[in-house]
Amino acid sequence: MVYKMANLKYTPLLVFQLILMVLYFIFVKYGGDKSHDIRGFEDTHVMIFIGFGYLMTFLKKYCYSALGFNWFLAALVIQWALLCQNFYHMKDNTIYVTKKSLLEADIMSATVLITFGAVLGAASGLQLLLIAIIETVVGCFNFWLVESVFKAADVGGSIAIHAFGAYFGLGVSLALKPRKTKNEANAAPAVDLNGPSYSSDVTAMIGSIFLWIYWPSFNSALTSSNGEYQRAVVNSYLSLAAATVTTFVFSSLVSHHGGKLDMVHVQNSTLAGGVAVGSVCNMHISAGGAIAVGIGAGALSVLGYRYLTPLLTRIGIRDTCGVNNLHGMPGIYSGILTVIFAAMATKEQYGSELHDVFEAIHEDGTGRTAGEQALNQFLALIVTLAVSFVGGFITGLIAKLPFLEPLKDTEEYNDEVNWDLP
Secondary structure, eight states: OOOOGGGGTTHHHHHHHHHHHHHHHHHEEEOTTTTTTOSSHHHHHHIIIIIHHHHGGGBTTOHHHHHHHHHHHHHHHHHHHHHHHHGGGOBTTBEEEOHHHHHHHHHHHHHHHHHHHHTTTTSOHHHHHHHHHHHHHHHHHHHHIIIIISOOOOTTOIIIIIIHHHHHHHHHHHHTOOOOOTTOSSOOOSSOOSSBOHHHHHHHHHHHHHHHHHHHHHHHTTOOSHHHHHHHHHHHHHHHHHHHHHHHHHHHHTOSSTTOOOHHHHHHGGGHHHHHTGGGTTSOOOHHHHHHHHHHHHHHHHHIIIIIHHHHHHTTOOOTTOHIIIIIHHHHHHHHHHHHHHHHOOHHHHGGGHHHHSTTBOTTSOBOOHHHHHHHHHHHHHHHHHHHHHHHHHHHHHHTSGGGOOOOGGGTTOGGGTSOOO
């Protein structure tokens, strides 16, 4: 039976899957009962496959792709990330897979899905898959820098996951920016599909609500002690609640339509409190401080959607889901907060948990000072922003190669390109 070339376009992914299988046979063994009781794995799994997936269904003609490619990308990246992350920590050329390593791979897949949101509808399926494979390598390298070189406190991943994914995505988007010519062959579509319908906005709210509910589990999953875990849950929940209230108020304040609420803000900015508190959620920021973080995050995110997203669009950087407003700027905000709270950290305040929260600071006075830790928090943030944007831009240039089937203007935001529709 002879197949058309179009039928074979995803075949290289099967080859990559077979390569992964061989690598797992060679390098991966079970880790016994180590980390069997780690918290947050199941909840994070729900966030990745339901939360992220449904949040991206807001486009009127792109729901199949939002859910389908979210599933495809996450399933691929989880396998690849588990290898890439643990190649830095191999023992006797062996990776011991545990529930914790699966959780960390899940969390790394969130990075790719954040990037997916930046170019949603503007990149082909093959482009997305190549971007995911490359980004996982770069993201795991950056994660190693943040965790092992700078030894930065980033338990909720606001620096290494959220900020990285957002600015990698904007770097890709800048590289994929179409060149307009006077005699452009690809005419603009007759109907603009880069927008929601009433029903697609409702399904996107399903994703938002699932993410909102499970975000405290995501932020607290990699904590080391019970006290640290409980602080992370409390701070995340309070910050999310405060961000939600602030989002509704600011959405009305900046409305073009007489104080009406904008569903884009409600779907996204309500979650910004979870991102902004992520890197500091296990620190002693106080309950009131967690609420203050959420208020700042909600306001920052809504103002970003209202004023900054249109500006990026005018200069040619598309950000379909507004990941800069939900993940990027709140991630930077969280990174700056870690600098402040690291500088303020004392043994009297943290007691025996000081080393759990700040790995490089020891209770006996050895290791880094609080000031040195604060400097390394700042360096981790700056390096992450540089690596992500430059890495994303280079990846985007690679993704423009013709064999990856870049979309024409008339094919963007349209499921019909990739799916057999009913």
